[in-house]
Amino acid sequence: MDNAEFVKKKSIEVYFRKYFGVLLLIFLTIIFWLIFKIISPNNFGTPGRLLSYLQSSLIYAVGGCGLYFIVAMGLWDFSIGANLVLSSILACYFSQQYGYLGLILVPIVSGTLIGLLNGIVYINFHIPSMIVTVGLSLIYESLSVFATHGQEQILGPNYRAFGMYPYNVILAVCAFIFVSLVIKYTKMGTYMYAIGSNEYLAKNMGVDVNKFKVLSFVICGFLVGIMSILNISYGTSMTAASGMSSMSMNFTPLMGTFFGMSFRKYGTPVIAIIIGEFIISLIFNGFVAIGAPTTIQKVVTGIALLLIVTITTKPVRGIVVK
Amino acid sequence: MTDLQNSVEINGFKSKLQKYLEKPIARNILPVIGLIAVLIVFTILTSGKIISPLNITLLLDGVYVLMIASIGVFFIMTMGCLDFSQGSILGIASIVFSYLSGFNILLAIIGAIIAGALIGTINGFFHVKRKIPSFIVTICTMFLFRGFIAYLTTNSPVYAVSDILNYNTVLVKLISTVVILLLAFLVFHFTKLGIYLKAIGAGEIGSRFAGVDVDKIKWLMYIVAGMITGFAAFINVIEVGSVTASGGSMFETEILIALVLGGLPITGGVMARFSNIITGVLTYKVLSAGLNMIGLTTQTQQLIEGVIFLLVVALFSDRKSLHIIK
Numbered sequence: 001m002d003n004a005e006f007v008k009k010k011s012i013e014v015y016f017r018k019y020f021g022v023l024l025l026i027f028l029t030i031i032f033w034l035i036f037k038i039i040s041p042n043n044f045g046t047p048g049r050l051l052s053y054l055q056s057s058l059i060y061a062v063g064g065c066g067l068y069f070i071v072a073m074g075l076w077d078f079s080i081g082a083n084l085v086l087s088s089i090l091a092c093y094f095s096q097q098y099g100y101l102g103l104i105l106v107p108i109v110s111g112t113l114i115g116l117l118n119g120i121v122y123i124n125f126h127i128p129s130m131i132v133t134v135g136l137s138l139i140y141e142s143l144s145v146f147a148t149h150g151q152e153q154i155l156g157p158n159y160r161a162f163g164m165y166p167y168n169v170i171l172a173v174c175a176f177i178f179v180s181l182v183i184k185y186t187k188m189g190t191y192m193y194a195i196g197s198n199e200y201l202a203k204n205m206g207v208d209v210n211k212f213k214v215l216s217f218v219i220c221g222f223l224v225g226i227m228s229i230l231n232i233s234y235g236t237s238m239t240a241a242s243g244m245s246s247m248s249m250n251f252t253p254l255m256g257t258f259f260g261m262s263f264r265k266y267g268t269p270v271i272a273i274i275i276g277e278f279i280i281s282l283i284f285n286g287f288v289a290i291g292a293p294t295t296i297q298k299v300v301t302g303i304a305l306l307l308i309v310t311i312t313t314k315p316v317r318g319i320v321v322k
Numbered sequence: 323m324t325d326l327q328n329s330v331e332i333n334g335f336k337s338k339l340q341k342y343l344e345k346p347i348a349r350n351i352l353p354v355i356g357l358i359a360v361l362i363v364f365t366i367l368t369s370g371k372i373i374s375p376l377n378i379t380l381l382l383d384g385v386y387v388l389m390i391a392s393i394g395v396f397f398i399m400t401m402g403c404l405d406f407s408q409g410s411i412l413g414i415a416s417i418v419f420s421y422l423s424g425f426n427i428l429l430a431i432i433g434a435i436i437a438g439a440l441i442g443t444i445n446g447f448f449h450v451k452r453k454i455p456s457f458i459v460t461i462c463t464m465f466l467f468r469g470f471i472a473y474l475t476t477n478s479p480v481y482a483v484s485d486i487l488n489y490n491t492v493l494v495k496l497i498s499t500v501v502i503l504l505l506a507f508l509v510f511h512f513t514k515l516g517i518y519l520k521a522i523g524a525g526e527i528g529s530r531f532a533g534v535d536v537d538k539i540k541w542l543m544y545i546v547a548g549m550i551t552g553f554a555a556f557i558n559v560i561e562v563g564s565v566t567a568s569g570g571s572m573f574e575t576e577i578l579i580a581l582v583l584g585g586l587p588i589t590g591g592v593m594a595r596f597s598n599i600i601t602g603v604l605t606y607k608v609l610s611a612g613l614n615m616i617g618l619t620t621q622t623q624q625l626i627e628g629v630i631f632l633l634v635v636a637l638f639s640d641r642k643s644l645h646i647i648k
Contacts (some may be wrong), residue, residue: 074648076457125636126647130404130457131588135635138575138628145621199646242621243572251465295472302466306448306459315453320526322402322456 021266025259025275032279036286044289045282055165057274057281058172059230064256064273065179066223069188069216070129071257072264073196077217079118079133080224081241081249082140087111087228088238089144092153103159107232108225114140115221119214137246144240154237163233175226180270182219192216227253251301255280255308262312280304343637349593352637353585353601360605364612372612379492381611383561386495387412388576389603390554393506394547395577396599401540402523402590403449403456408551409573410467411441415555416565417474420482423559427489430482435552441467442548446541464574472567479564489560498557502550503600510596515539523590579631580606587638 037045063080070077087107094102122132161167183189191212194202203209232238259276260269287300342348364372371377391408398405415434422430441463448459474480510516521529522536530536559565584602587593609630613623 076648078461121632122647125632125639127588127632127635127639128647131635132632134575134578135628135632138624138631142621142625142628150621199648242624244575247461248465293473293476295469295476298469298472299466300469302462302464302469306454306462306466309454309458309462310448310452313452313454315451318527318530319453321449321453322404322526 018267021263021268022271022275025263025272025279029275029279029282032282032286036282036289040286040289040291044286049285051165053281053285054278055168056234057277058168059227059234060252060280061256061274061277062172062175062223062230063227063253064260064277065175065270066220066227067253067257068179068260068269068273069192069219071254071261072192073213073216074199075122075213075216076128076130077118077133077220078130078247078250079114079137079140080220080253081246082137082144083111083114083221083224084228084231084249085238085241085246086114086140086144086147087225088232089147089153089240091228091232092155092238093147095156095159100159100161103155103162103233104229107228108222111225111228112218112222115217115219115224116214118221119217122217123210123214134244138244141241141244141246145242148240150240152237152239155232160233160236162229163236168230168234171226171230175223176270176274179223183269188212188215188219248298248301251305252277252280255301255305258305258308258312262308346593349585349638350595350597353583353598353605356583356585357601357605357608360608360612364608364615368612368615372608372615377611377615381607382492383495384611385603385607386499387554387558387561388573388580388607389499389599390502390557391551391573392577392580392599392603393502394543394550396581396586396594396596397506397510397519397543398456398547399581399586399588400519400523400590400594401543402526403540403543404578405445405460405544405547406457406574406578407441407445407460407464407467408547408577409570409575410464410471411438411548411551411570412555412558412573413471413565413570414438414441414467415552416559416569417471417480419555419559420480420565423482423486427486431553431556434555435549438548438550438552438555439545440548442545443541445548446544449544450537450541460574468571471565471569475565475567475569479566481564482559484563486560487563494560495557498553502553506550507596519543520590520592520594523594524592576606579627582631582635582638583609585634585638588635589639593638 033045033050063084067077067080087110090110091103091107094106096102098105118129118133118136121136122129125132162171191202191207194205194207195209195212199209256273256277259279260273263269263272263276266272283300283304284297287296288294292300343352361373372381391412395405395408415437418437419430419434422433445456445460445463448454448462449456510519518529518534518539521532521534522539526536558570580602581598582588582602583605584598584600585595586598586602610623610627613626618626
């Protein structure tokens with residue numbers, strides 16, 4: 001085989017690999033759609049409904065993209081639910097005073113600051129990220145109650161554009177492009193995989209591990225800020241969280257992140273996160289369509305997450321997992 | 323003083339403090355000092371109300387369930403693992419207990435223990451066989467079973483048989499707690515298992531080479547922790563008589579905070595002390611009762627608990643064993 005032929009064959013292979021992941025995801029989507037469509041042909045999956053599932057799943061996909069930076073490094077962030085609640089509440093409050101400027105700017109700033117705080121506390125206290133973020137979410141939750149005196153915050157009817165097509169899609173797509181660019185073209189994208197696969201080695205190669213860890217928390221917080229804009233605009237109201245109730249909001253974005261992690265070998269984490277969230281949205285709505293009680297949603301979430309992790313992690317014999 | 327001198331001074335103080343904290347004696351004494359300090363502070367702040375006989379009885383009433391369930395989690399955390407599903411185990415086991423209490427009280431206790439053991443088995447399977455981090459597994463099962471608890475209590479709380487409240491005596495609760503504590507103490511100090519637990523926490527690969535069947539012990543401990551919390555459900559139900567949708571919620575966080583306050587390093591290992599359970603649970607209960615009594619709102623309490631939790635974890639984390647913190 002001469003060189004040109006080899007290169008051509010290689011590029012076809014790369015091309016195929018790239019689209020294999022996407023095709024697999026689309027195939028999965030169709031399978032799940034078919035299952036629920038057959039069980040409940042009237043209440044589920046008309047084109048109009050599919051569009052609305054897609055729009056709601058975009059919100060979680062943005063958060064999932066943020067978490068991707070954390071999870072790819074082998075860290076965890078269990079405070080994004082509390083971050084989401086607090087940032088959404090602040091967005092609501094400041095939209096009354098500064099209109100769209102408050103709605104957009106405030107949650108992005110607060111989300112990013114919370115991410116920064118997570119990173120700083122994690123680095124300086126030398127304690128595992130999941131513990132830090134659980135502890136901090138206790139604090140963020142109580143701040144959310146302080147900010148609202150426990151009352152529900154409702155977004156004014158004049159400021160709900162990001163809850164509707166096309167503005168929600170535009171904002172979400174901007175976030176996706178930002179994430180794709182960071183992953184593909186920046187040091188951050190390269191180093192996060194390096195730190196994720198072998199932190200010790202990365203440190204010895206001269207990577208400022210601490211700096212990039214903090215940066216990943218900051219990017220995650222920034223995207224949770226954008227998620228808050230979409231979330232409050234779509235849901236139009238938000239109640240402060242307490243007693244770790246915000247924990248449940250971590251899971252839907254996390255599921256998308258796991259899709260991204262498992263499909264990253266095909267080079268398409270962001271697309272995988274988006275389609276993954278869409279599949280999850282299909283499953284949730286499918287259960288609602290066949291008349292399952294709403295409380296079962298938690299059960300479905302728990303099982304789905306456990307299955308996704310089980311399928312996507314390869315148990316290596318003798319590995320130390322705590 | 324120049325900046326350089328300043329930073330040297332601060333670093334010197336920091337390293338001195340760290341050296342002191344790494345001494346075993348500091349780890350034994352500090353949690354007890356913490357408990358006494360919390361007691362003194364709230365005695366002053368509530369002008370003695372917190373140590374009135376009535377209040378101490380109330381305080382102890384809240385201790386039993388937490389104390390029992392903390393024992394299982396203590397074993398798991400000694401191995402360096404975590405368990406966030408204990409609240410859901412308590413909820414499910416309480417429901418099973420309430421259903422069965424109509425037939426026979428002993429059967430109900432056994433049923434609750436089996437329910438706990440089953441959830442523990444699921445936790446153990448995914449953690450040990452599928453090598454998924456324990457925190458992730460247990461947070462999934464927490465969520466999953468919380469859904470079941472909500473589903474089973476949708477229309478009304480699940481009531482136990484009405485004369486169950488007759489069992490709600492200090493004698494029953496105290497004896498149950500003390501017996502389980504004593505059993506656990508004996509296992510932890512005088513059997514191989516206790517040594518293995520610490521060894522796994524200190525260095526899993528090392529203990530594997532030393533011939534410890536790490537996987538088996540980990541799985542066993544998840545089952546045992548489930549069983550112990552299953553038993554705690556008995557105490558839980560005889561106190562309230564029914565289970566609501568919020569049964570056992572936040573319980574896992576309470577256990578985690580209590581054990582950490584007791585001085586248990588989050589990484590487990592040789593620094594784990596059995597006394598961590600007792601001092602931790604008492605400190606947590608005095609702290610939350612005190613914060614409540616001085617009239618703080620729930621969210622202020624949560625804020626203070628969060629801050630204290632983070633500070634204590636940072637204080638007691640075993641830095642030598644943590645080269646890479648993930």
